[in-house]
Amino acid sequence: MKKILVLVMLLSLVLGSVFAQGSTEATADSYPSGPVSVIVPYSAGGGTDLVARALVDAAKANFPKNIAVENRTGGGGAVGMSYGANAKADGSVITMITVELVTLPHTGTGAGLYYDQFKPIMLVNSAYSAITVQKNSPYNTLNEFLAAAKTKTMRVGNSGVGAIWHLAAAGLAKTAKVNFNHIPFDGAAPAITSLLGGHIDAVTVSYAEVASQVDAGNLKVLAVLAPERIAATPNIPTAKELGYDVAIGTWRGLGVPKATPQPIVDKIEKIFTEASKSDAFVKFMNSSNNIIDVMDSTSYGAKLAKDNDMFKALIEELGLKQQ
């Protein structure tokens, strides 16, 4: 018995000293003085995860004490982002924050999460909703589709209730003064499969997610809900051009806890801005249909505030707020 006790005490000593290592004071000059983790609030292998891993890979050289991606999933992203917001404010934990940061609090499922818990570092990429129908659908333009929606209930698939592509469809319906029958799926892929099978009329997921089916000639995109035409698809009009002023999309960026000292924030921004310009990262983003959309911390901060207000109003109007 005594032996075990001694063993336990020794073990806790060893473990204690291992965990105590990271506690040296961090300054901009010495940053990163220890290992850094990048929190991805979604599962390994998903879209956000891949972008995070590619970016981290490109920035690796700047982190001699190692940098690792950590997937903390759950609550539609709330679990990982809350963890990142409440982490130590010394730059040792960087979080991949996504648009859900400004939607979950308003649907009532953010568990106390709010965008001002983060100090934004940079926007990395963005993707806008693409109104997509089957290739042999009778509608060839967004106007035709919306005109038909006035007399027929269109079944519009999205990636989950309250998720960004649901909000996109709802935002379009609101602007065009029509009603859609919103069909939520468990992610974008099943919604697209359902559209391919002809079980629904349209989907409102991102262009990147439907690109392969569009290229294969199975689906066609009527319009994108973007502020301007997407560089990869200059032929697809925006809804705004067609008279529906609505731009809704998802984005991914980096953030650190609010109390993080400014010099460290600047250093992180510098490292990752360079990484986002690296050949390897650009090549990865292009081949995976992701659009690089870098914004510095000031403009990203302004975007966060603006999107937060827009989604708050939209979600309240749609009655998506729970409790």
Added chain:
Amino acid sequence: MLLEVLNSVFSVQIFLFIILGVFTGICIGSLPGLTATMGVALVLPLTFGMEATPGILLLIGVYVGAIYGGSISAILLRTPGTPAAAATVLDGYEFSKRGESGRAMGISTVSSFIGGVVSVLALWLISPQLAKLALRFSAPEFFLLAVFGLSIIASISGNSLAKGVLCGGLGISLSFIGIDGITGYPRFTFNNINLLSGMSFIPVMIGLFAMSQAFSTVENIFTPDQVTQKISKVWPSKKDWKIILKTAPLSGAIGTMIGIVPGAGAEIGAFVSYSQAKRSSRHPELFGTGIPEGISAPEAGNNGVTGGALIPMLTMGVPGDAVAAILIGALTVQGLQPGPLLFTEHTTLVYSIFLGMFVANVTMLVLGLSSLKLFVKVLSVPKAILTPMIFVLCVVGSYAINTNFFDVGVMLFFGILGYFLQKADVSVSPAVLGLILGPMAESNFRRALLMSEGSYSIFVASPIAWVFVVLTLVTLLGPAVKERLKKH
């Protein structure tokens, strides 16, 4: 073209990558908490810098190996290494209790191989025809498939149907926790952020199977084992071969069909195969007592899913399961877009994948059979040393899946619950099935009604729907009718 394909697969480099993939997969699969999906996702970044063929085959190797590897811990430790092996526990662990774990693992390895080969053949020969099936599935068909799956509870309830149904109900009720997928309302979450996305499946499974078993082992931890494991023979006997050859090809085909259906993965393939084997058996009452069919069917069934899941992915760019979704990502990063164009524009690659997948299955067979004796040694470790290690594995495994400590608590809770269920002679498999199929049934039922704007006729509107209605009725009423016929 044939030469090109042979050239591209039969090179030392590709062979090494396949062997590496399968080996990694077996290790990942046999560790509880590390699933096939996770394994493939973790290896994925390594393929970014590789060429397309070796990269994809490395990932497929991991996939095939992991689905097989789950059976190793299921048989030896009553701990399904991946959800796909949950059905293998039913009969597999009974073998180990009798000291026949070597025989059980031999059967499992050979059956996994046969199941895998059947699915590769389907993938190679008839994938374009089968692929169309995937698109025919919509919400009502998914709902009826889930109901059919739930009817399997009747086959896996052990000796009391009532207890099985109760336990299945428990599993379904657990699946109610979390944000409701149709209206977004948080149910039974008690304002706890960790419950928003529902009960995490892996910790529940580790708790119910592994932790509960470890708890009961503690009861007599210092009494030496009565059973010595016979490990001399891993190659199945003639008698076992007969049974395997009767069971595995059909189970592999069932697994392939399940794999094609988007969203239905290896765990469902294994359970459906098990239930089918039991129903068509002349001695269904022996299932669950440790008979070769009880291992052969689920193991051929879950490896059958591997090829099936690739069918809609390669032909249409539609993922058949979570792993196939990651493979789509892997192909896209290589600048290849899965879909109809892949077959015409990259024929060599597609056929290299077929051939490589076959090689991966052979590798799995060889690696599996040659390392079985090593794995079985685990059971010769004294319980007093092995059991604490299982405790550690349970904790690490349930933490690893989401890096969330809350899951460890969930695992402990279900470990204690599972312990008492075991005392009450309740089989926990129905709870696992309920937890897998509950959400699938519920969300698709409501999605179907959303699509039809409230009309119930959507559930009988397609031939596929009718097939599942009939299958469910046969599963539920079949045994009773058989009994009646016998009496008259």
